[in-house]
Amino acid sequence: MDDARLLAAARDLLATGPVCDNCLGRPFADRSFGLGDDERGRGLRTAVALADDADFQPADTADCWVCEGVCADFDDWADRAAAAVEGVEFDSYQVGTRVPPLLEENGDLFRADAGLDSDAGEPLRKEFNREVGKRFGRLTGAEVEFERPDVQFLLDVAEDTVETTVNSAFVYGRYRKLERDIPQTEWPCSDCHGTGRADGGVCETCEGTGYLYPESVEQLTAPVVEDVMDGVDSTFHGAGREDVDALMLGTGRPFVVEVDEPRRRDIDVGRLEADVNAFAEGKVEVEGLRRCTHGMVERVKRLDASKRYRAAVAFDADVEADELADALTELDGATVEQYTPNRVDHRRAGKTRIRVAHEVSGELVDARHATVEVHGEGGLYIKELISGDEGRTEPSLAGLLGVGATVSELDVLAVEGEDEPFEDDEFFVD
Numbered sequence: 001m002d003d004a005r006l007l008a009a010a011r012d013l014l015a016t017g018p019v020c021d022n023c024l025g026r027p028f029a030d031r032s033f034g035l036g037d038d039e040r041g042r043g044l045r046t047a048v049a050l051a052d053d054a055d056f057q058p059a060d061t062a063d064c065w066v067c068e069g070v071c072a073d074f075d076d077w078a079d080r081a082a083a084a085v086e087g088v089e090f091d092s093y094q095v096g097t098r099v100p101p102l103l104e105e106n107g108d109l110f111r112a113d114a115g116l117d118s119d120a121g122e123p124l125r126k127e128f129n130r131e132v133g134k135r136f137g138r139l140t141g142a143e144v145e146f147e148r149p150d151v152q153f154l155l156d157v158a159e160d161t162v163e164t165t166v167n168s169a170f171v172y173g174r175y176r177k178l179e180r181d182i183p184q185t186e187w188p189c190s191d192c193h194g195t196g197r198a199d200g201g202v203c204e205t206c207e208g209t210g211y212l213y214p215e216s217v218e219q220l221t222a223p224v225v226e227d228v229m230d231g232v233d234s235t236f237h238g239a240g241r242e243d244v245d246a247l248m249l250g251t252g253r254p255f256v257v258e259v260d261e262p263r264r265r266d267i268d269v270g271r272l273e274a275d276v277n278a279f280a281e282g283k284v285e286v287e288g289l290r291r292c293t294h295g296m297v298e299r300v301k302r303l304d305a306s307k308r309y310r311a312a313v314a315f316d317a318d319v320e321a322d323e324l325a326d327a328l329t330e331l332d333g334a335t336v337e338q339y340t341p342n343r344v345d346h347r348r349a350g351k352t353r354i355r356v357a358h359e360v361s362g363e364l365v366d367a368r369h370a371t372v373e374v375h376g377e378g379g380l381y382i383k384e385l386i387s388g389d390e391g392r393t394e395p396s397l398a399g400l401l402g403v404g405a406t407v408s409e410l411d412v413l414a415v416e417g418e419d420e421p422f423e424d425d426e427f428f429v430d
């Protein structure tokens with residue numbers, strides 16, 4: 001578009017009726033980066049008046065037939081958005097706008113009257129998002145963010161409402177579980193489906209609590225995080241889980257607590273750590289708490305992890321120290337074939353999985369007992385590696401010894417990323 005054509009188009013647009021500066025400038029939004037649409041419109045109005053030596057008539061936004069005056073309300077919308085999140089901590093935001101269909105149609109007619117493409121410049125919705133967003137940013141000091149902002153607004157112009165979403169906040173850490181018979185997450189009673197009631201009375205299985213286990217790692221940690229962040233709900237995401245009767249020791253297991261609709265984000269994680277540990281009373285301990293991104297949830301759930309275990313093993317017959325040493329040397333570094341164990345969920349289809357036992361070592365406690373440490377690839381079934389699971393796991397300690405062997409206690413000593421650590425700076429907030 002040359003300058004004569006530009007001026008002619010502006011003249012045609014002005015001839016359609018009373019038009020505000022924003023609406024006049026918007027069809028030229030792709031020209032002169034750095035100007036607002038209102039500045040473009042004001043410039044064109046001035047240029048047309050000068051070219052035609054006509055009296056200058058300033059625009060009155062309230063009279064604009066294209067936007068019906070809504071372009072005068074950017075400050076007001078920004079004020080309302082800021083008021084909607086008063087008392088909420090956030091660093092980033094995003095503004096979206098639902099423009100009434102009638103106003104969108106006006107924009108199309110307006111451009112058509114001047115022979116412009118219906119998508120010339122930018123739609124009203126886009127100017128709204130940017131102009132209200134800029135004002136909201138100035139009011140609150142927050143940064144605009146398109147991927148996953150802390151707070152989001154949908155301005156519904158027809159309904160005259162501001163819909164506000166406060167997105168979740170996330171805290172990463174590692175937990176140790178120092179007592180047995182604590183599941184990782186809430187375990188509702190299967191007999192009463194968590195209601196605590198059965199046959200018109202109190203459920204006997206759970207004594208009316210609704211839970212098969214009264215506490216979980218989740219219940220001992222997440223409520224404290226939720227409370228400190230002043231949220232409305234929380235979810236515990238673990239990097240796998242140990243058996244209910246297993247301890248989680250050593251460097252602990254990675255986890256993320258997700259807090260819904262937090263009013264606080266800028267928390268003192270050192271203090272939170274102390275608060276969680278006080279609340280959990282030594283049954284569970286957490287460390288390394290840090291605020292993290294939404295992406296960390298997927299990371300703890302999906303990253304390939306190897307595990308280090310310590311198993312207390314009981315033998316059916318006496319075993320000599322050198323026999324045990326030879327069998328463990330065989331298992332050390334072995335590739336193990338495991339058909340789905342009987343104890344595993346029967347709904348899971350039976351199949352053979354192949355996993356590496358990276359390191360295996362151990363020693364006799366007495367002729368009938370041993371302690372065995374296994375560093376295994378993720379998914380290696382440890383109880384079956386010891387017992388052989390009636391021939392379904394090959395090789396196994398029991399198979400190599402020719403003596404029945406069972407795990408009486410199994411503890412997890414470490415959960416580490418197979419190829420890289422869980423703790424990647426890209427996934428942490430400040």
Ligand SMILES: [Zn+2]
Pocket residue numbers: 019020021022023024061064065066067068069070071
């Ligand atoms: Zn207008």
Ligand SMILES: [Zn+2]
Pocket residue numbers: 189190191192193194195196197203204205206207208209210211
């Ligand atoms: Zn029950």
